Every structure is written in C-alpha cells, then in structure tokens.
Amino acid sequence: MGKYILALDQGTTSSRAILFDCEQNILGISQKEFTQIYPREGWVEHDAMEIWSSQYAVMMEVVAQSGVDAADIAGIGITNQRETTILWDRRTGRPIHNAIVWQCRRTADIVDSLLADGLGDHIKDATGLVPDAYFSGTKIKWILDHVEGARERARAGDILFGTVDTWLLWKLTGGEVHVTDYTNASRTMLYDIHKLDWDQKMLDALDIPRSMLPEVHSSSEIYGHTEIQGVRVPIAGIAGDQQAALFGQTCFQPGDAKNTYGTGCFLLMNTGDAPCRSENGLITTIAIGLNGTVQYALEGSVFVGGAVIQWLRDEMRFLTESRDAEYYAQKVNDTGGVYLVPAFTGLGAPYWDMYARGCIVGLTRGTKREHIIRAAQESIAYQVADLVRAMEKDTGLPLSQLKADGGASRDRFLMQFQSDILGRSVRRPMIRETTALGCAYLAGLATGVWRDTDEIQHLWVCDTTYEPKMEAPRREALLGDWHRAVERSRGWAK
C-alpha cells in the first residue's frame, strides 16, 4: 500500500497540491494563483484551461519537489471551488466558453423567470437550495443560450458539463471518466438530494439535456487513474471544498460545525442522515457520500469573506499584503462608527439578495484608512454571526463552539472579534489545510490508508482557542448597527 496521499485543492483564487503522509504530515505544498476575469460589472469568469494547467503544474511540482516515488502515492483526492460551471467539447477536450464562476451574477434574470414560473418551492423541496444565480443550473443554461449551436451539440451528446472536480477528473483520466460526487451534484440546482437523481423538472425548465450531465458517485472510491512519472495513480476521493473542509475538521456527528474563511465564508453543520429544511435563509446540501449512504448538512454561504481583504489590497491599495490587515485593524480601538457591507456580488445567506451591492456607511471627517480596514475585517465576522444565528434558530441548538479554517483564519484579530461577536469559543486546528486534508482522508479511506472515520476522528488537534471577551450589550449594539448597514446595501442594483 502507498504511504502518501496527494490532495488537489482547486480554489477560487489558486490551484494547490498538497502531499500528506499517512500521519497527516504535510510533505510539500505547491500553489499557483490564476487569472480572475471580470468581463462586466457583477460577472466573474475563469479560463478553464488555466484551471487545468495550473492544477496539473502544481501536482507535478509537489511530487517532484518532495522527491517521493509516484509508486508510493496511494491515491489522489480532488476538492474544488463549487458551482463554477464548465462546458466542453467531448471530442477536442476544449471548453466552449470560459468557466462561469460561482460568484457571477449574470443569470439573475433567469432565476427571476424560474420564480415567475412558480418553481421557487420545487427548487427548495427537491434541491434543498434557495433559487439564486450562485448555483450551476442557470449558468449552464446561459452558456447553452449564448454559444452558437451549443444546445444542439449538447443534445447530440457532443458537449459535456462539469463542475471543476468533473473537469479535472476528465482531464486527469485522459477523457475517460465523466463523473462527479454527491456533494458537487447538490450544488447544481438540478439534483434531487432526496431521490439522489437529476431532477427532470429542473432540466426541462432550463432546457438542459440530461446526456451532458456527469454520473453521480460517492465521495470516496476509485473513479479512474492518472499517470505520474509513468505510474498509474488512482483518483480516489472527490468533494466540494466546503464539504471537504467539514470532513477535514472531523465534523462527523450531527451538530458538528465549521466555518471556512476563504474567498467567501461557508458555515456547514452536519445534520446526519436527515436533511434539515431551513426556515431562516440557509440551504440544505449533501455533506458527504460514503459507504453507500449520504449525510446532509445545513449551510450558510457568504459570497465575500477573505476577498474583502484582497479588495483592500488590490483595488483600494490600502495594504501591501493581506496579512497586514490584522496589524492596521489594531491601530485603532474601533471602526469609529464605520460599517462596510461587502455585497460586491449580492448577498448570500441568510439574505439572498442578488441585487444588493457593497457600501461603506458611517463615514465622518475623522475616518481613517485603519477604520475602513477594521470595518472590512469585522464585516467578515458579522456575516458569519448572521449565519450562526440562523443555524441556531433552524436547529434549536446553541452552537457550543465554532471550528475555523481557511486563509483568512490566520488573522488573529478576526478570530478574536469573531469569538467576541458570537459569544462562543472559536477553535483553529493545527492543520489549517483542512479542505485538502478532507479530500486526502476521502482518498485514503478508499485506498486503505485509513480504516474508517473513527480512526480519523482522533487525528484532529487544536492549535488555538479564542474565547469571547466582549460584554453582551456591546455585542448586541454592534450587531444592531451592522443590520442597519446591511439594509442600506439591499436591492441597490435592481
């Protein structure tokens, strides 16, 4: 049996490859950022070939740099930015359009027409989702509508659809395997999460031929092989990145929850084998498909989390490095009454407003750059607090602690403020690469590296715990003003 697992983590801003050994030590990380394409206001695209080439490059690089023999790699796990939609020609392997990224708002009017046709309840009942341009279904329709001849070619079986996992799997296996896993299928707004089948009513409503959709498999099995250094290595785990992080944080029991602070913020709670329907703006999704069954999760998705720090750095030029945000935030005692609502691509959970746009309120003549930087960081924590409150209302259970991970969880100011504004402990694990670790676990379970989840459960080790220090009245006052600021951002682009 191989001693190592290779995790491919294809995120919104970068492609990463991480090599783990069977004691979950990281032997090497290779990472490559790729181009973000903004063709119009509110539109976001990636070049699908650049996704593939950057992911392939980091995979080969990490193996070469670590000096590991490819024959010792037990398996490869794939985890990916979810919902991002790629259509390609089965014969040439070339995409027929840029990937439409999960953040892209171009299909808001298609969602409006689904709602006008009375499909809102059906979408919620069958797919567990809130009708929104976030999910893949309307993005597929947009490409089929706008690329000449695409729908006819799709009907003839010449065009394939995939989320990023499916695209990478297809490329890695030389075009032999067209498969996704349950977690990714549940993000398309085309998949019935109860019957575990594509939903014909949604396919008809969006005029999407079933023949272009991938087969849906479990999250841990051997899907196919790829060649590294002349060795055939099995691809043995697939999960959307947020579900992979839930798994990597060992949230295996109903009630276990984590929040990932990446480009966006994603709070997921395992609800076991029973799907929990939200009455408070969250979505129901598949947490994992394992051992012939699926587990469900309740999810709150926030579109702009760590990305607001990137925006301060790249567009506002307030920062040279993302990591400087924490230093500047602590140069002032508070935001001076400033609130920043980063609704750059609308608002996700629990508001679901495709037409909201970002705003900064409470500016005075005394407002400094540091106040705005701090307000941006606090906005990440406020958005997560809104998700936690919605989740507690839905489940009737107070969250005892929050497990945190993702790039922006390095920011200690943010983690402390998060704990303060929640009034809960926030715990960060020793291994921050929980997304990659989650898909490594899935690949390792399918190839015998780990026996079962009981064995994995004991591997989670806490690095830092943040305890709340803020008084409840101050917390409520801050949250009250945050909600007033959110109201200012709503419906702006309508």
Ligand SMILES: Nc1ncnc2c1ncn2[C@@H]1O[C@H](COP(=O)(O)OP(=O)(O)O)[C@@H](O)[C@H]1O
């Ligand atoms: N030290 C830091 N402080 C604050 N934000 C950070 C820090 N490091 C990274 N980030 C933010 O985290 C995000 C990247 O996190 P990552 O988990 O790599 O995201 P993704 O998987 O979405 O590409 C970026 O938006 C970046 O601005």
Ligand SMILES: O=P(O)(O)OC[C@H](O)CO
């Ligand atoms: O790339 P990330 O880590 O921001 O994750 C993106 C999510 O999967 C979108 O649903």
